[in-house]
Amino acid sequence: MYEMKDEYLTGIEQIDLEHKRLFEIAQETYQLKNNEFIPDKYDQIKALFEQLKEYTKMHFQHEEEYMQAINYKKLFTQKIQHEAFINWLEEQELEGVDGEFENQDAVIETILNYLADWLIHHILETDKQIPKPEN
Ligand SMILES: [Fe+2]
Ligand SMILES: [Fe+2]
Numbered sequence: 001m002y003e004m005k006d007e008y009l010t011g012i013e014q015i016d017l018e019h020k021r022l023f024e025i026a027q028e029t030y031q032l033k034n035n036e037f038i039p040d041k042y043d044q045i046k047a048l049f050e051q052l053k054e055y056t057k058m059h060f061q062h063e064e065e066y067m068q069a070i071n072y073k074k075l076f077t078q079k080i081q082h083e084a085f086i087n088w089l090e091e092q093e094l095e096g097v098d099g100e101f102e103n104q105d106a107v108i109e110t111i112l113n114y115l116a117d118w119l120i121h122h123i124l125e126t127d128k129q130i131p132k133p134e135n
Helices: 013-034 041-069 075-091 101-125
Strands: none
Touching: 013 041, 013 101, 041 075, 041 101, 075 101
């Protein structure tokens, strides 16, 4: 469902590795959601979602540090987009529908879809413009 593709590559190794990891965590969360044989999977899903949030924040920080280091002129635009996305992530709540597993599944799926959509668009339209290191 969610995976890194060659067209998403920026050519900046660390950034590409981190994007790949973000898709992997999203995919793990999706697979866990679909697994009907794990009882009480929602605790694990919540843990993965937390991981996704923390990893995203860390990735944005690394990306911004790199852009700063190369004096990238669009750093500010990137920062605004990153911040808006983190705010959205922080607002997402997985709880509140305990017991209603079907509804819970739909909530998780909606969040993952939005997340992957945002990530793909941001990578293609914004991150791919970041200049590669010179050597
Ligand atoms: Fe990125
Ligand atoms: Fe970015």
